[in-house]
Amino acid sequence: MAGKRIALSWSGGKDSCMTLDKLAKAGEEVACLLTTVPREIGRTFGHGERTELIAAQADALGLPAEFIACSFDSYTEDYVARLGELKAIYGLEAIAFGDLFLAEHREWGTRVAERVGLEALYPLWMPPGETGEALKAFVASGYRAVVIRVRDEALSPAWLGRELDARFYADILLERNVCPMGEGGEYHTFVYDGPLFRKAVDWVPGERLRLETTTRLDIGPPTA
Structure with missing residues (x-):
């Protein structure tokens, strides 16, 4: 029996990827990936990635990428309006989120x-x-991810560009007051290969950008 037709909220990071993997193993049907993009900025709301990298992930996974243009002032209303349109387009029955334990995030999504x-x-x-x-399971899963953003008060920029491997797992557990999965925004990741990927996503590291409260590794597609 076919599973539900599901839209997956997709940030490009490990939590989104783990959610997709779990849904696939449960026999559910992910119809599309949803990524919000601020009209004011033009990069993703979640982690600040370039939209072409999200599109490359979706292509490697064999799934449609749907970008939801949102304004800071009307984020929820913009999201609801576009989600209603996508429900009709894809015949959606559910939407999945990769949140781990933050109640306010779950309340909003619900x-x-x-x-x-x-x-x-x-x-x-x-x-x-x-x-x-959960982090240990991700490291052992075969997916490959790199740290692309850190919250300055939690982790130093030295963590940028690190692979989520066994050494990363051991080191992050030594950090006090840091969730190993970065659920509090301590770090964000970009997944570029793994069991569900038909091909790896090519990317190259760029400059490190110091923002208001975070530092970002500006990754991009390889230049010709």
Whole structure:
């Protein structure tokens, strides 16, 4: 029996990827990836990636990428309006989010889904104390990810560009007051290869950009 037709909220990072992997293993049908893009900036809301890299991920995964243009002042209303359109286009029955334990995020996603008549799914939901094991599982999963953003008060820029491997896992557990999965925004990642990818996403590191409260590694596609 076919699973639900699901839209997946996609940031490009490990949590999104873990959610997709879990849904696929459960036999659910992910119909499209949803990524919000601020009209004011033109990069992703989640991590600040270039939209072409998100599109490259979607292509490598064999899934449509849908970008939702949102304004800072009307984010929720913009999201709801476009999600309703995509529900009709893809025959969606549910939307999945990669949140782990932040109640306010789950409340927002559930309200948005209800307004559009969709079920809200949180396949990764877990107690905060299980995030270390979740990171360990990701490291062992075969997916490959790199750190592209850190919150300055939590981690130094030295973490930028690091692969999420066994050494990363060991080192992050030594950081006090840092969620191993970065659920508090301590770090963000970009996934570029793994079991569900038909091909690796090519990328190259760019400059490090110091922002208001974070530092970002500006990655991009290889230049010809």
